[in-house]
Amino acid sequence: MADQISILGIAGSLRKDSYNKSAVRAAQQLCPDGAKIEIYDLAGLPLFNQDEEKNPTPKVTDFKQKIRAAHDILISTAEYNYGMPGVLKNAIDCASRPYGDSAWNGKPIAIMSAAMGTAGGLRAQYQLRQCFVFLNLEAVVQPEVAIAAAHQRFDDKGNLTDETSKKMIAQLLQNLIYKVRLMRQPVKAAA
Numbered sequence: 112m113a114d115q116i117s118i119l120g121i122a123g124s125l126r127k128d129s130y131n132k133s134a135v136r137a138a139q140q141l142c143p144d145g146a147k148i149e150i151y152d153l154a155g156l157p158l159f160n161q162d163e164e165k166n167p168t169p170k171v172t173d174f175k176q177k178i179r180a181a182h183d184i185l186i187s188t189a190e191y192n193y194g195m196p197g198v199l200k201n202a203i204d205c206a207s208r209p210y211g212d213s214a215w216n217g218k219p220i221a222i223m224s225a226a227m228g229t230a231g232g233l234r235a236q237y238q239l240r241q242c243f244v245f246l247n248l249e250a251v252v253q254p255e256v257a258i259a260a261a262h263q264r265f266d267d268k269g270n271l272t273d274e275t276s277k278k279m280i281a282q283l284l285q286n287l288i289y290k291v292r293l294m295r296q297p298v299k300a301a302a
């Protein structure tokens with residue numbers, strides 16, 4: 112479909128049974144008509160080394176292409192020690208370089224999190240949002256989807272069972288898509 116909105120879904124965790132991978136899969140199922148989420152696995156991205164930034168590995172090139180090809184981005188981050196996991200910060204850095212060739216520039220992005228603690232990963236979300244300032248990412252921040260006590264919100268197959276979280280993810284996706292459509296409107300010249 113020509114007008115289909117494409118969203119790149121990224122989980123900030125490499126863990127096989129990651130709740131955040133499950134949350135991105137739940138978002139895929141909750142995605143409204145007219146939009147589609149493609150899931151991207153961060154496994155295989157090298158540790159960022161500025162000495163090598165002009166010789167990216169095929170995985171880094173592929174990652175940047177996928178970001179550029181998508182209309183917008185959805186990240187579900189884990190929380191490690193009150194911050195975002197290194198694997199996610201590394202991915203953000205990889206796709207932001209070399210200077211002047213960031214794949215993130217101007218993209219609308221929605222974030223959510225799942226964590227076993229009571230804050231549901233919100234502290235990791237705030238850290239992420241701080242990066243967006245320099246990266247010029249258009250953050251969609253409402254509703255704040257933070258799946259707390261994540262071990263109680265998914266079944267043993269990784270399906271999200273919490274209805275409130277489902278509703279909030281669906282609303283976040285609506286808001287993200289609204290933002291993309293708004294940004295694609297032609298700008299009218301002042302009368």
Ligand SMILES: Cc1cc2nc3c(=O)[nH]c(=O)nc-3n(C[C@H](O)[C@H](O)[C@H](O)COP(=O)(O)O)c2cc1C
Pocket residue numbers: 123124125126128129130131132188189190191192193194225226227228229230231232
């Ligand atoms: C190194 C490390 C640090 C953690 N720090 C936090 C934390 O700050 N807050 C929290 O709610 N959970 C914390 N946890 C528990 C995670 O919420 C839990 O491991 C969760 O399953 C990680 O997300 P994932 O399932 O997507 O991999 C931590 C786990 C690890 C391995």
